[in-house]
Amino acid sequence: MPSIAVIGAQWGDEGKGKITDYEAERADMVVRYQGGSNAGHTIKVGDEVFALHILPSGIVRKGVVNVIGNGVIVDLISLDREIAEVEARGRSVEGLRISDRANIILNWHRLLDGAEERFRGGRTVGTTGKGIGPCYSDKIARSGIRMGDLLDPALLAERLDTVMPMKLKVMEVLNVRLAQTRDELYSELLAYGKRYGRYITDTSVLVNEALDEGKNVLFEGAQGTMLDIDHGTYPYVTSSNCIAGAICTGAGVGPKRLDEIMGVLKAYTTRVGAGPFPTELRDEVGERFLNVGGEFGTTTGRPRRCGWLDLLVVEHAARLNGLTQFAVTKLDVMNDLRRIKVAVAYEIDGRTVKRFPANPKMLERAVPVYEELDGWAGWRPEETMEIVRGGYDALPREMRAYLEYIERCSKVPVRIVSIGKGREETVRR
Ligand code: GDP
Ligand code: IMO
Ligand code: MG
Numbered sequence: 001m002p003s004i005a006v007i008g009a010q011w012g013d014e015g016k017g018k019i020t021d022y023e024a025e026r027a028d029m030v031v032r033y034q035g036g037s038n039a040g041h042t043i044k045v046g047d048e049v050f051a052l053h054i055l056p057s058g059i060v061r062k063g064v065v066n067v068i069g070n071g072v073i074v075d076l077i078s079l080d081r082e083i084a085e086v087e088a089r090g091r092s093v094e095g096l097r098i099s100d101r102a103n104i105i106l107n108w109h110r111l112l113d114g115a116e117e118r119f120r121g122g123r124t125v126g127t128t129g130k131g132i133g134p135c136y137s138d139k140i141a142r143s144g145i146r147m148g149d150l151l152d153p154a155l156l157a158e159r160l161d162t163v164m165p166m167k168l169k170v171m172e173v174l175n176v177r178l179a180q181t182r183d184e185l186y187s188e189l190l191a192y193g194k195r196y197g198r199y200i201t202d203t204s205v206l207v208n209e210a211l212d213e214g215k216n217v218l219f220e221g222a223q224g225t226m227l228d229i230d231h232g233t234y235p236y237v238t239s240s241n242c243i244a245g246a247i248c249t250g251a252g253v254g255p256k257r258l259d260e261i262m263g264v265l266k267a268y269t270t271r272v273g274a275g276p277f278p279t280e281l282r283d284e285v286g287e288r289f290l291n292v293g294g295e296f297g298t299t300t301g302r303p304r305r306c307g308w309l310d311l312l313v314v315e316h317a318a319r320l321n322g323l324t325q326f327a328v329t330k331l332d333v334m335n336d337l338r339r340i341k342v343a344v345a346y347e348i349d350g351r352t353v354k355r356f357p358a359n360p361k362m363l364e365r366a367v368p369v370y371e372e373l374d375g376w377a378g379w380r381p382e383e384t385m386e387i388v389r390g391g392y393d394a395l396p397r398e399m400r401a402y403l404e405y406i407e408r409c410s411k412v413p414v415r416i417v418s419i420g421k422g423r424e425e426t427v428r429r
Contacts, residue, residue: 002259003217005244006327008224009263009317011233011271013297013304015329015418016264017041017050020057020220022416022426023262028215030058031067031207033250034240035222036105036135037078038128040298044421048089051298054078056220059086059093065210066093067203070101071240071250073135074147076192098196099203099252100148106185108167108178109134115174125236126273128299136239138163147200150193160186204252211257219247219258225317226271233360236275244321263323263412265314267331267402270304272297276363279307279343293333308370310343311409316356318410327416328406331399332425335378340402343368344409373405374398384420392417392429 004023008014021043024030037053043060044050050060054075058064068074083093109131116133117124127133138144143163149156164182171178180188193200210217223242226232230241240246244261248254268289271277280286289295289306296303317323334340346353346366357363376396379387387394395403395417403414417427 002214003211003219003257004260004262005219005221005247005258005321006262006264007221007244007317007321007323008227008242009265009321009323009326010224010269010313011226011277012222012224013040013270013272013295014224014264014266015327016221017043017052017057018329018418018421018423019262019264019327019416020218021045021060022423023218024058024061024064026216027058027061027064027218029065029067029207029210029217030056031069031203031217031219031251032056032072032222033069033219034071034242034246035238036073036130036132037075038130038132038238038299039222041220041222042298042421043423045423050086050089053082053299055082055086055093055096058218058220059091059096062092063095065095065097065206067207067251068096068098068102069203069207069251070099071246072099073103073105073132073139074098075105075130079196096199097201097203097206098147098199100146100151100200101202102147103135103139103144104147104150104189105131105135106145107180108171109138111171111176111178112174115171115176119174124274126275130299133239143167145189147196150189151197151200153190156189156193157186160189207251207253208257211253219251225320226313228320231316231320233275233363234358236273236360260324261321262325262327262415263317263321264327264329265317265406266329267309267334268293269307269310269313270295272300272302272304276360276366277305277307278346278363278366279310279368280305281307285337289333293330308341308343308368309406310368311406312343312346312354312356314406314410318412323410323412325415326406326410326412327418328403328414329418331417332378332384332419334375337375340373340375341370342373342405344371345369373402376402381420384425387419388425388427392427395419395427
């Protein structure tokens, strides 16, 4: 702090929600800056579990201002549902602020997401179906509707009448039907404007003022580096930039505003959806990560594909984000493994490759070169808090060796070690 970014270092689901919530103890403001309700961030506080998709994870803590920045695409249905859920559980959304420049996910985006996947035949991306790709496409094509438009009936009418005929034509060609007339949609959006008007503002001003006042601001990433539209495993990626650089455009802050950039790194690797995954395991270790780690998508419930840690991915993430520290999560899931493997290179067509390649076909042929480390004896769940109280040195020796190996290879220090789902099951080093 004062400003810290929390970024996924792999293919998403690294535990960003848990780490954001943990760090938010010291935060005045938590800012989402990209992605939409394709994200699923889980937070466990005592016996309560929150699964957030669009609300920033600071919503669980009292007194935090939660910002949905201009780079986020807002799913109003998700937003309604989530606000009702957190309010029903005694949390207040009074501190919520939504950028007037954030684009909105409309029904045609969801319909077109499905249609595009069907047209991809056997080569689907495996999207979350939330309309993410079509909505970001429309934003870039200047055919989006923004949160601020909901507050100006004349502007909203003009935007709808400019955009909607084109979308109807595209839907006709792709054989999908919108079950809503122009007037129904117009009224619905105006009603949303009335409901959310008091939250909609220029959030760049808000965030920069907070930084000027020396407040602690946390930027919460969604998805992960390997799902980044430019630097991920294209085309098997999401439709936004997920790396730290996106904070500048997605929250409206200058590049010098970031003090710490924390990569959240799962101790092994998972990915949900299609696309290359060189260290994927289709054996009993992979099954174990799936079952012990509870690796089922927070947004879609799909089982996540599981595999060993990949240092080419780690290097990619450290470099692209300029990581200054790691939070390593889910080490408890690896308890009692006799040996642990880590990919240090790939063999591709007889060549040894040490940087993560762009070509998805090449990645499919990549055979990981592994180094092996000793595993550690686990502990019973009731012993977790004892280990936490003992701090870093109380962690099993082989676990510390694993973490220090990751540090040596990546040149990024590990500052947080997570050994359970709960907020308190965390060791700060
Ligand atoms: P996010 O999208 O990066 O926020 O991650 P998700 O919430 O989608 O998935 C991470 C899952 O791992 C959630 O179910 C978390 O509760 C859980 N989790 C996070 N950290 C740990 C940990 O250290 N140990 C265990 N066992 N579970 C964890
Ligand atoms: P969090 O924030 C894991 C994946 C989808 C699919 C691809 C494109 O919880 O880490 P999209 O719907 O975005 O067009 O789908 O990206 N994906 C995620 N995978 N965690 C996420 O978010 C994801 N958001 C999108 O599974 O492969
Ligand atoms: Mg998730």
